[in-house]
Amino acid sequence: MSFFAELKRRNVFRVAIAYIVLAWIVMQVGDTLAPALHLPESVNSVLAFFLILGFPLAVFFAWAFELTPDGLKLEKNVERDTSITPVTGRKLDRTIIVLLAVALVYFIWHSQTTPTESEELASNDKSIAVLPFQNMSSDAEQEYFSDGLSEELLNLLAKIPELRVSSRTSAFSYKGKDFKISDVGRELDVAHVLEGSVRKSGNKVRITAQLIQTDTDTHMWSETWDRSLDDVFVIQDEIAKAVVDELKVRLLGELPQVRTTDPEAYSLFLQARHLTNQRTAESVARAETMIARSLEISPDYLPAWVLKAHIFSVKGDSGFGDVNESFAKAMEAAEAAIRLDPNYGPAHALLGDILISNRWDFAGGRREIELALSLDPTDVDTLYQACVHFGLTGEYEKGIELCEAAKDRDPVFPPIPPSIGLLYQFLDQPEKALAATSRMLDLQPGAVGTHYYVTLSLLSTGDIDAAFERIQHEVLDGFRQTGLALVHHAAGRKDESDTALQALLQQKSSGWYYQVAMVHAYRGEVDAAFDALNEAYEKRDSGITLLLGDPYLDNLRDDPRFEAMVERLGIRLHKRSDGR
Numbered sequence: 349m350s351f352f353a354e355l356k357r358r359n360v361f362r363v364a365i366a367y368i369v370l371a372w373i374v375m376q377v378g379d380t381l382a383p384a385l386h387l388p389e390s391v392n393s394v395l396a397f398f399l400i401l402g403f404p405l406a407v408f409f410a411w412a413f414e415l416t417p418d419g420l421k422l423e424k425n426v427e428r429d430t431s432i433t434p435v436t437g438r439k440l441d442r443t444i445i446v447l448l449a450v451a452l453v454y455f456i457w458h459s460q461t462t463p464t465e466s467e468e469l470a471s472n473d474k475s476i477a478v479l480p481f482q483n484m485s486s487d488a489e490q491e492y493f494s495d496g497l498s499e500e501l502l503n504l505l506a507k508i509p510e511l512r513v514s515s516r517t518s519a520f521s522y523k524g525k526d527f528k529i530s531d532v533g534r535e536l537d538v539a540h541v542l543e544g545s546v547r548k549s550g551n552k553v554r555i556t557a558q559l560i561q562t563d564t565d566t567h568m569w570s571e572t573w574d575r576s577l578d579d580v581f582v583i584q585d586e587i588a589k590a591v592v593d594e595l596k597v598r599l600l601g602e603l604p605q606v607r608t609t610d611p612e613a614y615s616l617f618l619q620a621r622h623l624t625n626q627r628t629a630e631s632v633a634r635a636e637t638m639i640a641r642s643l644e645i646s647p648d649y650l651p652a653w654v655l656k657a658h659i660f661s662v663k664g665d666s667g668f669g670d671v672n673e674s675f676a677k678a679m680e681a682a683e684a685a686i687r688l689d690p691n692y693g694p695a696h697a698l699l700g701d702i703l704i705s706n707r708w709d710f711a712g713g714r715r716e717i718e719l720a721l722s723l724d725p726t727d728v729d730t731l732y733q734a735c736v737h738f739g740l741t742g743e744y745e746k747g748i749e750l751c752e753a754a755k756d757r758d759p760v761f762p763p764i765p766p767s768i769g770l771l772y773q774f775l776d777q778p779e780k781a782l783a784a785t786s787r788m789l790d791l792q793p794g795a796v797g798t799h800y801y802v803t804l805s806l807l808s809t810g811d812i813d814a815a816f817e818r819i820q821h822e823v824l825d826g827f828r829q830t831g832l833a834l835v836h837h838a839a840g841r842k843d844e845s846d847t848a849l850q851a852l853l854q855q856k857s858s859g860w861y862y863q864v865a866m867v868h869a870y871r872g873e874v875d876a877a878f879d880a881l882n883e884a885y886e887k888r889d890s891g892i893t894l895l896l897g898d899p900y901l902d903n904l905r906d907d908p909r910f911e912a913m914v915e916r917l918g919i920r921l922h923k924r925s926d927g928r
Contacts, residue, residue: 355411357433358423362440363410364403369447371399376454473539474597477514477532478502480523484547484554494546495520496618497555497584500606501542504588506727507604510597514538515728515758533562537759540568542591551577551611557587559594569594577611613646617655624659629668635659650688654695657681661702667859671888675706693724697733705890708917710741728758732767739771740893741921747771760791766801774897778808800827803835808899812839826855830863834900837871845871856883862891866900877901878909885916895919 355361378395414423415436478501483494499516506513514536522532532541544557558570569590573583584606592603609617616638623635639656642649657678664674679702685695700716703709717737720730731754739747751768754761769785772778782805788798799822806815812835819831829852836845849867856864865880884892895901896919904910914920 358411358414359433359437359440360407360410362437362444364407366440366444366447367403367406369444369451371403373447373451373454374399474510474595475512475514475538476505476540476542476591476595477519477536477538478505479532479541479543480520481543481555481557482545484545485549490546490548492619492622493548493553493615495523495622497546497580499621501584501587504584504604504606505542505591507724508588508592508597509726511592511595512538512757515761517762518758518760521760529560529562529565535760538562540591540595542587548577553577553580555580555583557590559591577615580611580614581606581608607650609646609649609652613642613649613652616642616645617649617652620652620659621655624655624662627662627666629666632659632662632666632668636663648688650685650692650695653681653685653688654692654698657685657695657698657702661698661705664706665890671706675702678702691723693720693727693730696720696723697727697730700737701733704737704740704893706888708893708919710737710917710919710921713737714741714921726757728754728761731757732761732763735764735767735771739767739774740896741919742896743921744771744774744897762788762792762795765791766797769801769805770894771897773804773808773899776899778805778810781805782809794823796824797827798822800824800831803831804900807834807838826852826858826860826863829855830860830867833867834870837867856880859887859889861887861889862894865892866898869901869904872903874904874907877904878907878913881913885913892917893919 375392375396378392412423413420414426414431414433416426416430416432478498481494481498483491485493498519502513502516502519505511518536529541533539539562541560541562542557543560544555546556547554552574553576554572554574556570556572559568560566561568571587571590573579573586575583585603588606589603591597620635620638620642623631623638626632636656636659639652639659642652643656646652657680660669660674660678660681663669664671664678668674679699682695682699682702685692686699689695696716697720700713700720703716704713714737717730717734720727721734724730731750735747735750735754737747738744738750748768748771751764751771755764755768758764765784765787769781772781772784782802785801785805788795788802792798799818799820803815803819803822806812806818815831816835816839819828819835822828822831829848832848833845833852836842836848845867849864849871852860852864852867861880861884865877865884868874868877868880881892881895883889895914895917901910
């Protein structure tokens, strides 16, 4: 008998096949269970080592031994006429079929529940930042168009729930700076960057876009379009589709499409938004004129109505116009947008913010913000506004949850750290408050309020020396004097606290009524604090919306006038268990 035939007779091939299939199943099960049982990664390596070591042993035993009715015997001691290897072979055949069936079922289940390598990459890396496109036009004033196109693309991609898109504030922080793509990826926690350039001349436009993987700085896709302005909306849709295709995003619904309008109205809209973002009295006034012209040309262009509402809201917040008149116009524009499309989330979010900031209508504001969340639960601005609202009305944990959700969508969105820090202070968790606000020192060390909010957190931990050192760096004098008055009082330096308070009082008419109330309350000057709170209410100082949870007002809480002010504002929508 040949050697091959003898291997077959002794079932060596069957044992080898059964062992290989069983080993594969064992490795797959180990790979699945090890993470669930929190076992070290080395477990699978050890398992593989022993399974590989066992294979030649299994083959050797199949060759050298035979299973008989009397037990396991050396093959050479078994008479051929009493050998039952054919019976054993049939049993092994059935065993192999069962093992193959188990392997097939596991493979099908695993392929449906576990993504392939490319799909896993897409799943983990469905994040992108849209950097401001470069203006390649000969006219520098055409920059509004390149910035506007970038922002429109960002907004379009942000409507895809399966894709995490860094906010405009974060992405545009790189404008005009030298940077490495890898740094953008690390700082914004995104795996991809979309960048490009725009050259506009008359009614013609050349747009170039490219998608880059941040960890390798490799170009995944690029395209150039030479079109008329009438086609700019088609180009935006094509870029969004290319991004989705390249990132292998599995859409749960249809790919969103940009809203179209008259090219001239669109150009005026982009200019108005560009000017609004500059936040000066002159730029906002020019933006107001341009958005009015845009709406004259295209009165049904929804984004223009929302921008008009935002412009007047900025005027009211920044003192660029009469507060009540500006907010009234902002509300009219937001309501006009909602009439055009009742399902447009940003319009409801903006209306909610107006109701809270100017009308003290917290119940109405909540209805609008909750509706905005249901319509667009991934929008960073909406999540942030919801965070602030729930925090102001006493649901601090819910507020933190929403701010964390916004941070997940955009890790460096500047307003988030101070808001989380304040909410942790409201919850009397100073260490967490400090950890949150300290991120501002990395994100925006020179921004207004950065050092002030870190100072408040340090003061809440009892680290007066560190708080005093930090407040020296605050760039806005009103915040700096507020912080100095609080820190000096905590240190027992009455004269220095008085000096800072007097400096703050000289600026009170510029909108520091609430901060004056904070200082008086912290110093135990209860009557003066309530006088300042009443002024804050009458002057529509939005700082007073912090009333419910602000720990610096704790000296006022036992006074009946405090609860009267809370009721006057209508701010308590949720009764906390601790009564605050």
